[in-house]
Amino acid sequence: MTDRELMDIARRAAENAYAPYSRFKVGAALETETNKVYTGCNVENAALGDTICAERTAACKAVSEGDTKFKRIAIWGEGDDYCMPCGSCRQFLLEFSDDMEVLCAKAGGRYVSYKLSQLIPHPFKF
Numbered sequence: 001m002t003d004r005e006l007m008d009i010a011r012r013a014a015e016n017a018y019a020p021y022s023r024f025k026v027g028a029a030l031e032t033e034t035n036k037v038y039t040g041c042n043v044e045n046a047a048l049g050d051t052i053c054a055e056r057t058a059a060c061k062a063v064s065e066g067d068t069k070f071k072r073i074a075i076w077g078e079g080d081d082y083c084m085p086c087g088s089c090r091q092f093l094l095e096f097s098d099d100m101e102v103l104c105a106k107a108g109g110r111y112v113s114y115k116l117s118q119l120i121p122h123p124f125k126f
């Protein structure tokens with residue numbers, strides 16, 4: 001699957017975003033080493049800190065299906081800036097990846113590509 005195809009899946013996943021507070025819809029498409037794709041969207045809550053990001057929704061779907069080796073993730077958001085994963089999501093993804101690819105889109109569909117190690121260079125490990 002091409003990067004663009006994975007990003008298109010993330011774009012469609014954003015349609016299910018539950019974001020009545022921020023109005024900022026995010027979609028994620030996570031590809032695992034088994035070549036499966038798990039989608040996610042942000043799920044907000046009236047207790048704002050309980051909100052779950054799109055990336056972690058997708059990650060938990062994969063792990064709960066026993067798919068724990070992550071290869072690539074596409075993140076779709078329609079802001080002026082590229083929709084980068086937040087710090088918590090970077091740490092969370094790292095748990096299941098040696099050095100996955102992270103594609104981040106912005107309004108209009110352009111995207112940038114990073115290795116996770118570029119986004120979280122000195123991670124906490126236990």
Ligand code: THU
Nearest residue numbers: 022024026042053054084085086
């Ligand atoms: N959000 C994500 O889904 N992923 C991120 O990595 C950053 C932020 C969501 C959370 C919240 O619903 C909205 O974007 C605004 O912060």
